[in-house]
Amino acid sequence: MNISPAKKPSTKFLPWEDPKQEPLVRFGNVTKRFGSFTAIDNVSLDIYEKEFFALLGPSGCGKTTMMRMLAGFETPSEGTISLGDDDIGSVPPYKRPVNMMFQSYALFPHMSVEANVAFGLKQDKWPKNLIKERVEEMLSLVQLEQFAKRKPHQLSGGQRQRVALARSLAKKPKLLLLDEPLGALDKKLREQTQFELMDIQEKLGMTFVIVTHDQEEAMTVASRIAVMDHGKIIQVATPEVIYEYPNCRYVADFIGDVNVIEGRLNSRTDSGIKLSWAEGQNDISISNNTERSADENACFAIRPEKVHVTHEEPLDADNRIQGEIHDIAYTGNLSTYYVKLSNGIIFKAQESNRRRLANREFTWEDKVWLSWRNTAGILLD
Amino acid sequence: MNGRFTWFNTTSLTVGFVFLYLPILLLVLFSFNESRLVTVWAGFSTKWYVELFKDKAFLDAALVTFRVALLSATVATILGTLAAVVMVRAGRFKGRTLFSGMIYAPLVMPEVITGLSLLLLFVAMGVSRGFWTITLAHITFSMCYAAVVVSSRLVTFDTSLEEAATDLGCTPFQAFLKVTLPIMAPAIISAWLLSFTLSLDDLVIASFTSGPGATTLPMKIYSQVRLGVTPKINALSTILIGIVTIGVLVASYLTRRSEARRKVDELLAES
Known part of the structure; x- marks a missing residue:
């Protein structure tokens, strides 16, 4: 399998920032109830053409319901869903220019690979x-030409996944839905397939919507991510923004790892704002979120990889706290240090293991300094 | 697994098999008896088979039986499949428990009661009894078995296959015809075979619901035996056993072969 790296577009692809762009898909105040349970709660969302859009969230957050409403398997209880200029809210699945790749792949077991791909066209x-032409084209796209006559049970998991993809792409849908498309593959194959998916999406210039609970997958493939919880969309943004500027603790916690310190904002300085968080500890200075005013309760959030661990007190650092190493999680490429602060809080700091394990400078119960720049963390409510 | 053939295992196996198959073996053996007496061996002969095929009454009964079995199995399978689809797919509707209970009830209903109630119904309706009433009666009870067989397969059916079909442009009905039905075919075929066999060997219900001119093989055999057993009956039974045995062997060979082939395929695919 040769993976050509996804080419960087010469001009940035940011249709959601262009007010002249019309969205391809528009959820307008959509609510979906199952009996007394509200699966989707008054959601509005725009998805633009050629986007690779990810719906991300824990199981039961409503992401699958969103996708099933796009496919036509569910109709919204309230609100509208439009595709282009058409309201598709109550259009049955077989009349929509939308195709779906199922989590179980849902390949027809009694048909050959070829017949599966040709099914929608017939x-x-x-x-x-x-x-015939289109089937050949699709099979060569997913590199399965030589398996055309096989039955699905004669294929490996990765091959089945590609047949499912070819089948859902064959009808040239305006919108392709991918329901946890890589969930059944092992880690190596999954990573490789992520790049293939991005490659295919770019080559065909189609709009993809992917549902996943795997944050790394969403970060890798998506142009934008919608983080969902309890039937609501919490944040919609590019992967970088979601990671660096989560808009609440839930998003910060769901995507990646985070240290959260609760405290009270006090003095404002030219370079930002200070958060007092424990007796006898230096205030934390933050230069992001400068619009926050003093005398408010706030949470300071910082990713573990942005925190440095040192034996010596780093006098030039913007922020520094002393603590004791409570635990070390060694994952080969990284070591995560669980450092206990004087007030009992466990603070995570991550260092990449550039040196061999035998040369590691820190061990259990070492007194260490944690330090970070005042731009490294953000304030949340 | 050590000592698979200890004396204990061997003995219990022998006793079990003798218990099961001695009567059948004797029946088959005496169908080839020269003598008219079914208990005394007087040399090998196939004359009872020849006589059997000369006996028009037996041939007529065989014809009725097979016609009833074919027709009732087909109708029962169709109705049973529809009932199974409703029971498995319709979700929770009002009266679902009652409905599925009523589908299963005839399975445990004594045959005599089923037969009697059908007889009373036919009498009350003033229907003249014969071929059609037997067929109707057989549809009634074998439909439940068909529903059970089909629904047990249907509960494990991945509904996303049907969704995939509608997603690719099929109306729900087309999806059922093109995807669900072909995948369900083995279960539907075994439901049909079960209904066919049930109809073939039913005596009680057929006796209640038949009329003049429509006698099934089991009824014929039963009435003949009351007048005394002749080796002709043995010959007929041997043929029936033969048909059933061949059917079972073929069916199990086919399923085993396809299962084995599938396993090989899967191994090859993963490697």
């Missing part, structure tokens, strides 16, 4: 020669 009464 249903649309394409002429025979065009069907």
